[in-house]
Amino acid sequence: MEIETKQPQQAELDAERQQQARQYARIRRRLMLVSLVIAAISIAFVLGTGLDKWLRNQLHALSWQPVAGWFPVQILVYFLILILAYQLITSPLAYYSGFVLPHRFGLSTMTLRAWLVDLFKGLGLSLILEVCVIELIYALLALQPQTWWLEVGLIMLFFSVIMANLAPVLIFPLFYKFTPLPEGELTERLLALAQRAHTKVRGVFSMKMSDKTTAANAALMGLGNTRRIVIGDTMLDRYTTDEIEVVLAHELGHHVHADIWKLIISQAVLTLGGLYIANLVLHWLVETQHAYLALTDAATLPFFFLLTGVFSLIVMPIGNTYSRLIEYQADEYALQVTRNASAFKSAMTRLANQNLAELEPSPIFEFLFYDHPSIGKRLKHADEFMS
Ligand SMILES: [Zn+2]
Numbered sequence: 001m002e003i004e005t006k007q008p009q010q011a012e013l014d015a016e017r018q019q020q021a022r023q024y025a026r027i028r029r030r031l032m033l034v035s036l037v038i039a040a041i042s043i044a045f046v047l048g049t050g051l052d053k054w055l056r057n058q059l060h061a062l063s064w065q066p067v068a069g070w071f072p073v074q075i076l077v078y079f080l081i082l083i084l085a086y087q088l089i090t091s092p093l094a095y096y097s098g099f100v101l102p103h104r105f106g107l108s109t110m111t112l113r114a115w116l117v118d119l120f121k122g123l124g125l126s127l128i129l130e131v132c133v134i135e136l137i138y139a140l141l142a143l144q145p146q147t148w149w150l151e152v153g154l155i156m157l158f159f160s161v162i163m164a165n166l167a168p169v170l171i172f173p174l175f176y177k178f179t180p181l182p183e184g185e186l187t188e189r190l191l192a193l194a195q196r197a198h199t200k201v202r203g204v205f206s207m208k209m210s211d212k213t214t215a216a217n218a219a220l221m222g223l224g225n226t227r228r229i230v231i232g233d234t235m236l237d238r239y240t241t242d243e244i245e246v247v248l249a250h251e252l253g254h255h256v257h258a259d260i261w262k263l264i265i266s267q268a269v270l271t272l273g274g275l276y277i278a279n280l281v282l283h284w285l286v287e288t289q290h291a292y293l294a295l296t297d298a299a300t301l302p303f304f305f306l307l308t309g310v311f312s313l314i315v316m317p318i319g320n321t322y323s324r325l326i327e328y329q330a331d332e333y334a335l336q337v338t339r340n341a342s343a344f345k346s347a348m349t350r351l352a353n354q355n356l357a358e359l360e361p362s363p364i365f366e367f368l369f370y371d372h373p374s375i376g377k378r379l380k381h382a383d384e385f386m387s
């Protein structure tokens with residue numbers, strides 16, 4: 001692969017693409033609302049009709065207990081039935097928002113077959129992880145009914161560090177092909193940037209996104225010996241070298257600021273808080289309200305889902321606000337280290353055009369759902385830097 005400098009001129013915002021971006025965002029907002037309503041109705045139905053206890057009674061035969069109070073097989077089957085039923089109910093919505101809509105807006109380049117393969121790979125992976133977490137929760141609830149939340153939180157923290165380390169070599173290659181960036185001007189510029197930051201980059205990789213999407217992206221991935229900067233081929237082939245350098249500087253900023261660690265730790269704190277609340281509510285429900293047979297009753301699973309859903313809705317704006325701060329700081333780093341605000345602005349403009357990103361989303365929407373500052377804010381940041 002050869003990297004050429006293309007489109008050396010300053011990118012300009014495409015008014016027509018912005019029109020499309022607003023329309024795309026509006027449809028996605030509605031879809032998000034619809035899926036939230038479906039989730040709320042589903043959980044209300046399960047809890048309101050007593051389906052949660054009925055299903056547990058149906059699975060009575062599976063109450064094998066390796067440890068008193070822990071029913072791993074019953075929990076597993078109960079979870080699989082619920083989650084697969086939910087996936088089935090929401091599959092038309094998943095198909096529309098994941099396949100139909102991005103095609104309609106020219107963002108997806110996937111065939112239906114390839115999309116389905118990715119979908120099932122993703123579902124399979126998350127099922128495995130979720131089953132591990134749920135079995136861990138119920139095993140520790142049986143063994144340590146008072147302190148399970150702390151142990152679960154700490155084990156999950158440990159596991160997320162391992163996963164952050166392994167993901168670039170174990171998980172992401174299941175979805176994307178990575179190739180080391182060839183020697184050349186870009187690689188040299190990046191090494192120079194890293195040298196000035198007194199840090200080492202373990203590697204820069206090109207990620208083959210073009211067979212899935214027309215959108216561009218770049219990221220810092222991994223921890224320790226797997227940490228790397230990754231850049232989409234959809235960016236490499238249509239951004240100028242200056243623009244890519246600014247993007248790489250932004251990613252290097254994440255590394256210099258140890259942002260992956262910050263995100264892991266802040267996530268762990270939130271998770272621990274959520275688990276503690278779950279602990280209090282569960283004890284109250286079982287010991288005071290006698291709503292379930294025991295703390296480890298499989299019928300408490302829908303209640304866990306409800307709690308997880310409500311809790312993530314509440315903490316999402318907190319997590320996103322923190323993420324936007326981290327992204328702002330990485331932008332600031334990129335501007336400081338390259339001193340090239342015009343390339344920064346040009347790259348951001350190209351991103352808005354290419355990814356159908358709204359320049360100025362509604363402030364409330366940005367506050368709730370955006371993990372990066374809006375492109376409009378990032379352009380303003382560069383303007384302020386220049387002045
Ligand atoms: Zn970033």
